[in-house]
Amino acid sequence: MSSPFISAFKTPDLRKKLLFTVAMVAVYRLGATMPSPGVSYTNVQKCIERVHASDTTGVFMLLDLFSGGALLQLSVFALGIMPYITASIILQLLTVVIPRLEQLRKEGQAGQAKITQYTRYLTLGLAILQSSAFVALARSGQLFNNQCPEYPIVPSTSLPMWVTVGALVVTMTAGTGVVMWLGELITDRGIGNGMSVLIFTSIAARLPAEGRQIWQNSPYKFFAVLAIGVIVIAFVVFLEQAQRRVPVQYAKRMIGRRMYGGTSTYIPLKVNQAGVIPVIFASSLLYLPQLIIQLMGEKATNNSVLVWIDRHFVQQGAMNGPYYVGTYFLLIIFFTYFYVSITFNPTEVADNMKKYGGFVPGIRPGKPTAEYLDFILSRITLPGAIYLGIIAVLPNLFIGFVGGNLQNFPFGGTAVLIMVGVGLETVKQIESQLMQRNYEGFLR
Numbered sequence: 001m002s003s004p005f006i007s008a009f010k011t012p013d014l015r016k017k018l019l020f021t022v023a024m025v026a027v028y029r030l031g032a033t034m035p036s037p038g039v040s041y042t043n044v045q046k047c048i049e050r051v052h053a054s055d056t057t058g059v060f061m062l063l064d065l066f067s068g069g070a071l072l073q074l075s076v077f078a079l080g081i082m083p084y085i086t087a088s089i090i091l092q093l094l095t096v097v098i099p100r101l102e103q104l105r106k107e108g109q110a111g112q113a114k115i116t117q118y119t120r121y122l123t124l125g126l127a128i129l130q131s132s133a134f135v136a137l138a139r140s141g142q143l144f145n146n147q148c149p150e151y152p153i154v155p156s157t158s159l160p161m162w163v164t165v166g167a168l169v170v171t172m173t174a175g176t177g178v179v180m181w182l183g184e185l186i187t188d189r190g191i192g193n194g195m196s197v198l199i200f201t202s203i204a205a206r207l208p209a210e211g212r213q214i215w216q217n218s219p220y221k222f223f224a225v226l227a228i229g230v231i232v233i234a235f236v237v238f239l240e241q242a243q244r245r246v247p248v249q250y251a252k253r254m255i256g257r258r259m260y261g262g263t264s265t266y267i268p269l270k271v272n273q274a275g276v277i278p279v280i281f282a283s284s285l286l287y288l289p290q291l292i293i294q295l296m297g298e299k300a301t302n303n304s305v306l307v308w309i310d311r312h313f314v315q316q317g318a319m320n321g322p323y324y325v326g327t328y329f330l331l332i333i334f335f336t337y338f339y340v341s342i343t344f345n346p347t348e349v350a351d352n353m354k355k356y357g358g359f360v361p362g363i364r365p366g367k368p369t370a371e372y373l374d375f376i377l378s379r380i381t382l383p384g385a386i387y388l389g390i391i392a393v394l395p396n397l398f399i400g401f402v403g404g405n406l407q408n409f410p411f412g413g414t415a416v417l418i419m420v421g422v423g424l425e426t427v428k429q430i431e432s433q434l435m436q437r438n439y440e441g442f443l444r
Contacts, residue, residue: 007434008430008434011433011434014191014430014433014434017189017190017191018190018191020185020186020189020190021186021190021191021192021197024182024185024186024190024194025186025197025198025201027182028077028179028182028198028201029201029205031070031075031076031077031175031178031179032070032075032076032077032078032080032202032205033070033073033075034075034076034077035073035074035075035076036074036075036076036078036167036168036171036172036175037164037167037168037171038154038164038165038167038168039073039074039138039153039154039168040151040152040153040154040155041073043148043151043152043153043155044072044073044074044153045073046148046151047072047144047147047148047151047153048072048073048144050144050147050148070202071134072143072144074134074135074138074153074168074172075175076171076172076174076175077175077176077178077179078131078134078172078175079127079130079131079134079172079173079175079176079179080176080179080198080199080202081179081180081183081195081198081199081202082130083123083124083126083127083130083176084119084123084176084179084180084183084195085195085199085280086123086126087119087120087122087123087126088119089277089280090122091115091118091119091122092342092343093342095115096342101115101118120180123176123177123180124173124176124177127172127173127176127177128169128173131168131169131172131173131176132169134172135154135165135168135169135172138153138154139152139153139154139165141153154168179198182194182198183195183197183198186198191426191429191430192422192425192426192429193422193425196418196421196422196425196426197422197426199418199422200418200419200422200423203415203418203419204419206415211225229416232391232394232416233416233420235391236391236416236417236420237420237424239271239272239384239387240270240272240420240421240424241424242270242271242272243268243269243270243271244268244269244270244271244376244380245266245267245268245269246266246267246269246360246373246376247264247265247266247360247361248264248265248266248267248353248358248359248360249263249264249358249359249360249361250263250264250265250356250357250358251357251358251359267349267373269344269373269376269377269380270380270384271380271383271384271387272384272387272388273340273343273344273377273380273381273384274335274336274339274340274343274381274384274385274388275417275421276388276414276417276418276421277335277339278331278332278333278335278336278338278339278385278388279332279388279391279392279414279417280414281331281335281339282328282331282332282335282392283328283392283414285331286313286324286327286328286331289309289310289313290313292306292309293306293309293310312324313327324396325393325396325397328389328392328393328396329389329392329393332385332388332389332392333385333386333388333389336381336384336385336388337381337385340377340381344377346369346370346371346373346374346377347367347370349370349373350365350366350367350369350370350373351366351370353365353369354366354369360372388417391416391417392414
C-alpha cells in the first residue's frame, strides 16, 4: 500500500496537486477554529462542555457535523459548506420544473458554468439568512437549548448590539464565500472534488473527539464500536461499488469514408443511485418538530398534538424510539425514490441512445428501452433505499450503547456514507492518474 503513495509523490505534477490539496484543507481547518468577532470563545467552550455532559442532541447537530464543530463555536467558517450544498440541491430540483434551467443543463459546459454562477449567488443569499438566524439563536441561548444562560455567547460591549450582530453576519457570510472558493480551487488545481473533500475533512475532524468520549465512557465499548465500524465500512464500500450494468450496442455507421460505431459498452446503474441526499433530506425534515417545539415554548404544552410530537420525536431518548426510527427509515425510502426519479430520466437516456444508433440487445430502441431502464431502476432502487435506511438509523439504534449521545457513534448515518464515498472517488482519481504513467495504482 505504501508503494503507490511513494509513486504518487515521485510524480511532480501529482505531488503538487496533493500538497496543494493539503494546504487548502489546512486553511479550511484554520478558519473553522478561528472565532468570529464579538463571540466569547471561553463561554462557547463552557456551553459545549455542558451540552456534551448532559448528553442532549440539539437541532443543529447535523449541521455542526458538516462544519467540523465550527457551527456551535460560531467561527469564521461556522456555516461550512452547507449553504453551497443546499443551493446545489435547490438548483438541481428547480431544473426539473424551470425550462430555462433544463435548457442550460443541456447546453454542455457553457450552460453548466451559468448554473454554477447561479449556485454561487444562491449560496451567498442562503449564507446571509442562515448566519442571521444562528446569531439570533446564539444571543437568545437556544443554540445550546438554553442550558448555559450564565455564559452569553455574544456578550454586551461598548458598541451597539446591531454593530456586533452585523459584523458577525458579514464575517460568517464572507467565510462561506471563502469556503466555496477553496472548494473550487481544490477541484481545479488539486485532487478530487473540492466540496466533497472539505466535507470529508469536517467529518473526519470530529472523529477523535467522539472516540475520546466513547473511551472515557468505557474502553470495552470503544473497541466494540471500532469492530462495528469496520463491518459497517466494509458493507458501505460493497454497496457503494455495486451496480447493474445494462449492455448497450452501437450500430456501425458510414460517415464520409469512415465507419463509426460497432462498439459495445454499458450503462452503469448504481444500487445507491441517490447517494447521501435522501439521508440529508430526511434528517432535515425530522429536525423541524424540535425547531417548532423550541419556537413555541410554553405554548406547546397546551396542545395535545405538539405534546405527542414532543414525547415521541423531541424528548431525550425519543431518537431511539420506534416512532422516530420508523419515520426516519420510511422518509429515507421515500426521498430515495423521489431523488432518483428526478435525477435519472429513462426517456432522455433512451432518446440519446437512439440518436447515436445505440440499443440494448433484445430491446427495441425508443419507448421500449425507456420502459426497460425504468423497470431495472425501480428494481435496484428498493435495495438501495433499504441500505441507506439501515446505515442512517444505526446511530439511533446505538444511542444507549455508546452512552446516550447520538453523535458519539461515528460509524453510521451521513458520516460514514460521505467519508467512504469521497474516499473511494478520490482514490479512483489518483489511481487513474497513476495508471496513465504506468505506475501500479491503489486498486488491485
